[in-house]
Amino acid sequence: MPGRRSKAAQAVKLTGLDDAKLPTISKRMKLGLSADEMIMLKNYFLSLGRDPTDIEVHAMAQAWSEHCCYKSSKFYLKKYLSGLKQDYVVLAMEDDAGVVEFDSEHVYVLKMESHNHPSAIEPYGGAATGVGGIIRDVLCMGAQPVALLDSLFFGDFGSGHSEGQLDQRFVFNRAVAGIRDYGNRMGIPTVAGSLAFDRSYTGNPLINAGCIGIARKKDIVRSRVTQSGDLLVVAGGKTGRDGIHGVNFASRSVSGKREEDIGSVQLGNPVTEEALTHAVLEATEAGILDGMKDLGGGGLSSAVGELCYAGGLSAVVYLNQVPLKEEDMQPWEIWVSESQERMLMAVSDKNLPRLDAILESWGLDHAVIARVKEGSNLKIEFNGEVVLDLDLAFMTSGPVYCRNYILAEKKGFARIQTKEPSDLNSFALEMLADFNICSREPVTRTYDFTVRGSTIVGPLTGSIDAETHSDAAVIKPLEDSYMGLVLTSDSRPIMVAGDPYRGTLNTLSEAYRNILVSGGIPHSVVDSMNFGNPEDPVELGKFVESLRAIRDFCQKFSLPVVSGNVSLYNQSKEQNVKPTPVIFMTGIIEDVRKAIPSFFTGEGNSVYLMGNEDGDLSGSSLLHHLGYEDTSAPFVDLDELSGIRKSMQALISHGLVLAAHDISDGGLLNALSEMTFGRSIGISVDISETAGGRPINKLFAEGGNRILIEVPQDKEKTVEGFVTASIRKLGTTGGDRILVENMDINIINIKVEDAKNAWSNGLAAMI
């Protein structure tokens, strides 16, 4: 509130107010609380017999925001995802990140989060701080971050932009630059991800960043403090006015005017975070930290509150001690600021000098800001005055909504009959250049994906100058072990929009197959759910259906869901974004030297198609390309996928798979083409026997659990003997062309070089 620069906390006259006037307060103070929530707040202070201070009201608003307490999603998350745990999971959905056993001594730590709303306002800063935040989530568990992933969704470039909205090309380029700069400067490789374009993301891009780290089991630091008498130290960046009200803002839709949202913008400082990483790992190794939590959404308010509450304790906070960027900040501003690169650590008096010395040696600002104590109430002192005195349980738990949802009517099985293109060859090239299919090299090449020297397979793979997409990244996190992590992050928003349940199953199947074809065994799942307005029952219905799919899939394949994130209110101008569940799946590979490439490795080898197809074009890039909206999504047979997994593992363990690639975006033709790119080796196939009817259905359908494998020609009989799933020989590698025969007619005849050019230059117009 400019103009009033009094440093003391102000009383907010709430208890004497008429209920009808409460929303005005919420609006004026930018609290983002609903009328009912304001009444709950008023009643609480009526029971205490006093009015709240401004800092108390702001603290409650932070804690009760959708972002911090998951009030609209908690009920359904619990219903569907609790209980999806395996015995090799150390921590699932409890602390800031999931912790899963890697080998007998080590664990891997992982999390994915969205940073959608900040990126809509300031794409560079928003995306960069999204990366910074996810790194701290992994770091605060005591783990060394080893790899980053990102799944990005942008508006349609062609559709232009309306007044007050940023140009989508600008948003795309700046967001990618933000991710690049933060990851590269931190020295953590960005190794995998996904990128999609659709009209619905115009004005509300989705930026999902994931991070995975490695730690010794005994070094894991919990996001809770259990020692009464401990000190809380804030370290890293200083606290400023940047990012005030970020979480309140993330809990509603982006308003048309960007300048109104200015208070929420943060720019990152990776140089500080790099030093912070070293300091935290040093302190972790020294074993002097009793608890740790990063400062993200809600700033000190949620970090201190949750750290203490999770350990059944409370604290007295000395707010004057917090290192500030600006002199004249009011107590509530300090308490809820979301300034970046800050970490909160719990330490005993005895160990404080050691922690101080470590933080000093890395040149980091730090200060003791609180003492942990027994009791139920959190107290904050400022200039010797108590400015906040609140019951932590009331403050941190927040309301839980069991909002009603409705399921959209099933559209039935109505296949859209597209026109058969007159020239399939030129249409094939057009599809290869489609934004949602073409090469991601212009983006991934800007990321340093080999820094740290542990990337075995990055996002691009193949011979130099002939690279293609890999299916999943392979990381070797430990120096003295060949065991590796296989990472993929996938989403199928077009399919999910058509049918949230089936679409999500398709997403999971793709992630699962990405790991299988890379030689890994799927091990854990992280979900990052990006949906529209939960107050709209139809939107909420999509969210619930998507969760149901995750549960069904993970139960079937005994996969744990170890951490996740929910971002709601992704909408602009009354249009919700396409429902976008992002699946970050991690697999284990026993020996990274046995990773399977995604490209044809030699001439004269046999190419097989594993898994059934039905030529269903619903939810395909082809229909999206031709301008059809929200069709449906293909059926996924989970039993079949189970058989494919067994077959793949049998083949791989006998060394029979030379290369493998899953069929997803762009269908069979795109998968075959991508396989030819990695070493510029052509392919000749006959698809007469495959189901699907017309050639475009056979070539471009994306459903099913299909995998293409390249095997040595003289091992055909052995291969067929091992496979229990449906398998069909399609053709042979060799030459410099992509040739497809159907019913004795040649339907595709393209030079690999031409296909590669079309595919490589798809994004060029956007960069």
Added chain:
Amino acid sequence: MKIALRIEYKKGVEDPEASVVEKNALTLGFDRLKSIKIAKEYVFDVNGKEGKAQVEKIARDLLVNPVIQQYTIYERDE
């Protein structure tokens, strides 16, 4: 006429470059230093009042990100 356009971060926006310079200067012992601010200045050679108005428009449409930056325009010698 020479018109200068000076662009700087708004108050409260993180400026890593300035904080690195500040930290290093302090390390070198320049103890009277209180803070550093970094700005970028463009100098346009334009014709008359209309030219000045065009610089203003160039700033808003092309060079300034109003979410994090502010700018000032003034006439300059030389």
